Amino acid sequence: MDRNDAEPPGASGRRKPRATIYDVARLTGVSPSAVSRALNKSGRLNERTERRIREAAEAVGYRINPMARALPTGKTGTLGLMVSDITNPVYFELVRGAERAASRAGSILVFADAQESAELELATAERLQPAADGLVMVASRLEDDDLARLASVEPVVTVNRLAPGLPSIVPDLRPGIESALDRLAGLGHRRIAYLSGPEASWMNRARWEVLFALAVDRGMSIVEVGSAAPTRSGGAEAFERVRAAEVTAVLAYNDLIALGLLHECRGHGLDVPGRLSIVGFDDIFGADLPTPALSTIRSPLAAVGELAVERLLAAVNGDETGPGTALATEFVERESVAAAP
Amino acid sequence: MDRNDAEPPGASGRRKPRATIYDVARLTGVSPSAVSRALNKSGRLNERTERRIREAAEAVGYRINPMARALPTGKTGTLGLMVSDITNPVYFELVRGAERAASRAGSILVFADAQESAELELATAERLQPAADGLVMVASRLEDDDLARLASVEPVVTVNRLAPGLPSIVPDLRPGIESALDRLAGLGHRRIAYLSGPEASWMNRARWEVLFALAVDRGMSIVEVGSAAPTRSGGAEAFERVRAAEVTAVLAYNDLIALGLLHECRGHGLDVPGRLSIVGFDDIFGADLPTPALSTIRSPLAAVGELAVERLLAAVNGDETGPGTALATEFVERESVAAAP
DNA sequence: GAGTCGTTGTCAATCGATTGCCAGATGCCG
DNA sequence: CGGCATCTGGCAATCGATTGACAACGACTC
Secondary structure (H helix, E strand, O other): OOOOOOOOOOOOOOOOOOOOHHHHHHHHOOOHHHHHHHHHOOOOOOHHHHHHHHHHHHHOOOOOOHHHHHHHHOOOOEEEEEEOOOOOOHHHHHHHHHHHHHHHOOOEEEEEEOOOOHHHHHHHHHHHHHHOOEEEEEOOOOOHHHHHHHHOOOOEEEEOOOOOOOOEEEEEHHHHHHHHHHHHHHOOOOEEEEEOOOOOOHHHHHHHHHHHHHHHHOOOEEEEEOOOOOOHHHHHHOHHHHHHOOOOEEEEOOHHHHHHHHHHHHHOOOOOOOOOEEEEEEOOOOOOOOOOOOEEEEOOHHHHHHHHHHHHHHHHOOOOOOOEEEEEOEEEOOOOOOOOO | OOOOOOOOOOOOOOOOOOOOHHHHHHHHOOOHHHHHHHHHOOOOOOHHHHHHHHHHHHHOOOOOOHHHHHHHHOOOOEEEEEEOOOOOOHHHHHHHHHHHHHHHOOOEEEEEEOOOOHHHHHHHHHHHHHHOOEEEEEOOOOOHHHHHHHHOOOOEEEEOOOOOOOOEEEEEHHHHHHHHHHHHHHOOOOEEEEEOOOOOOHHHHHHHHHHHHHHHHOOOEEEEEOOOOOOHHHHHHOHHHHHHHOOOEEEEOOHHHHHHHHHHHHHOOOOOOOOOEEEEEEOOOOOOOOOOOOEEEEOOHHHHHHHHHHHHHHHHOOOOOOOEEEEEOEEEOOOOOOOOO
C-alpha cells in the first residue's frame, strides 16, 4: 500500500457527498438562488452568467436533489403504479408503456404490487402516496370509497376499472367481443360459456356483462362457469366445470386461465378446437405459443399504460382531464377456434 | 345542490394538504420535535406522552413525508432497480422477488428500463440515483468503470453481471449446464451449438465460456452461432445459421431466442426434437407452453431478485457485505430434447 | 438632471422532519 | 437539605432547493 487513501477492493469506499447548488454558487461567485434560476428558469438571468453557472454545474457533476426540491414545490417528480399482481404477464406491456410515458416526461415511475389483496393494496397505496405526485391503480380490488379517499389526497387514475368520479383508462370491450362472437356464430357455435375470474375484479364483471348482452343479441345460449383464480392453474382446475357445461366454445376471463384450460384439455384428450373452441382475453406474451395457438380478445396494453400515465401527469399539473377513455379491443383469431362439432 | 361545498362530480376537488408533525404537535400541545421522537424513537419520551402523540397522529391520518425526512437524514427509503429491457419476461419473476424483499423492509422500489441501450442506461441510472439510496443493476450493459463511477456515489449491486469490486448476484451456471450436457451426451449428441445473444451482455459471454469448457470436457464438439437479438424474432432469424451449423442440439442464450427458433423450426418443417434438440436458459413464463415444450436451464430468478435487494439494503445500512453470491441453476428437461438423430 | 423603467442578482423565508444541546422537573443519596 | 443523576420535553440549527420582494445599476426620456 503505497498510498494510504487507496480504496479497499470490494468495499465501495467513502462516498463523496453530491455537489449542491451551494457548491456551484461558490465556484461561480454567485448566490445559490442565482444557480437555481440559471438551471430552471432560463432567461431570468443574464445570458453570460447563466452559461457560466451551467458550465460550472456540469463541471462538478451537479445533479439536482429531488427530495430537496420536493419540499418547497410539493412535487416529487415520481408517479406510483400499483398492480394487483406483478407476476401476471398482462402487466408486462402495460408497465412498459407506462414507463415509457413517464420517462418521456422526465418522471420516475415507482412500482408496487398488491399481491391480489385489497387490504395490502390500500396499505401500499397509502405508503406510496407521500412519495409520489399521483397514482395509477391497475385493476384495483378496492372499494369505490377507498379509491375516492386516495383520490382526495392526490390525483388517481384507474386502469381496467371504472370508479365514479375518477379518470379511468379501460379497454372498450365491445368491438373485440362482437367480432369474436360473430366469428363463433359463423362457425356454428350456439352454446357458449364464460369462465369467470376473481369476484372482486371489476373487469371480470364488465366482460361478463358485455359478453352476455352481445351473446343474447345473437341468439346464442350463454352460461357463466364459476370463477377461477386468474392463473394457469386456476384455468386447469376449471376443466371439469367447463366440460360439464356442454358448450362448444368458452371465453375465459383472461389468457392465463385460457392457457391453463387449454393445456388441461389436451391432458384429458379433449380436442381443441375440434370439440371445444377456446378464447382468452388480453393477448399476453405467450398466447401464441401453445398448439393450438390461443385465440384472444386483445387489449392495447402498452397504449393503456401510456395513456394512463399521460392522464395522471395532466391531472398532477392541474389540467383537469375528462373522466375516462376506452381503447378499442380486437379479436385475434388463432388456432384454438374452429367450427362447432 | 343543497350544499354548496359539494364535490363537483368528475373533478377530484381541492386536495387537503397532508397533516404534518406540526399539526400533530399543535393538536397534542407538544413541540414538533416531540412528535418526531414519539414516532420513531420509541422510549425517548414519557410513555403516556408518546401514546397521546401516536393517537393524535393516527386520528388525523398523519403520514410521514419521505422527502422531508430525506433531507436531514440523507436516506430516501427507496431503492432503484434498472433492467436492460422491461418487456423481457425474464424480469417478471426477478422484479417480483425484488419487490417482495423491498416491501418487507419497508422500502419503496423504483423501476427503470434501459431499453437495451448503454447510453440510456447510464443516463437513467444517474437520474435515479439522487432519488434512491442505492441501485440494483440487472444485466447491465455498462462498462466496468461506468459502474464503478455509479458505485462511488451510492451502493450498487449488480445482477447477472460481475463487476470488479461490486457485490453481485449471479446464477451459478455450472450445475445446470453440466446436467444438461450430461443428458444430451447420454442421448447421443456429439455436435452441439451455442446460439449467442447480445455482444454487450456479460451473461452471454459467461454462458458461452462455461458451456464451452464443459462441452470440451465431455469430448463434444461445440460451435458458437453468431449473435441474435434476445427476442423471439432474434431466434427466428437465426434459423438458417443454426441449420447450417449441422449440429444435433443447440443451446440458446435465453428462452426467448430458443422459443423463436423452436417456432421457426416448426415453420420450416424441421422436426424438434427429432432432428434437433433445443435448450434455452432461464425458464421464463411460457417456456412450457409450446409443443414441444422447451427444455431449459433454470435460474432462480425470484431468489436472485430478493437476494439482490437484501444485499443492497445491507450495503445502504453500512453493513459491508461480501463481494457476491452465486445461486445454483438447474436443468429442466421437457419435450424439446430427445435422442440425437 | 430628475424621473422612470427594465435588467440582473441577492436576501431571507419557506417546505417537513431530524437531532444535538440545554433546561426544568423529579427522584435519589448521603 | 444540598448535590447530583435521570427523565422529559423544547429550542434552534440543519438538510437543499425555491421564490417573492427588493436593491443596485444602467439606460432612456423629457
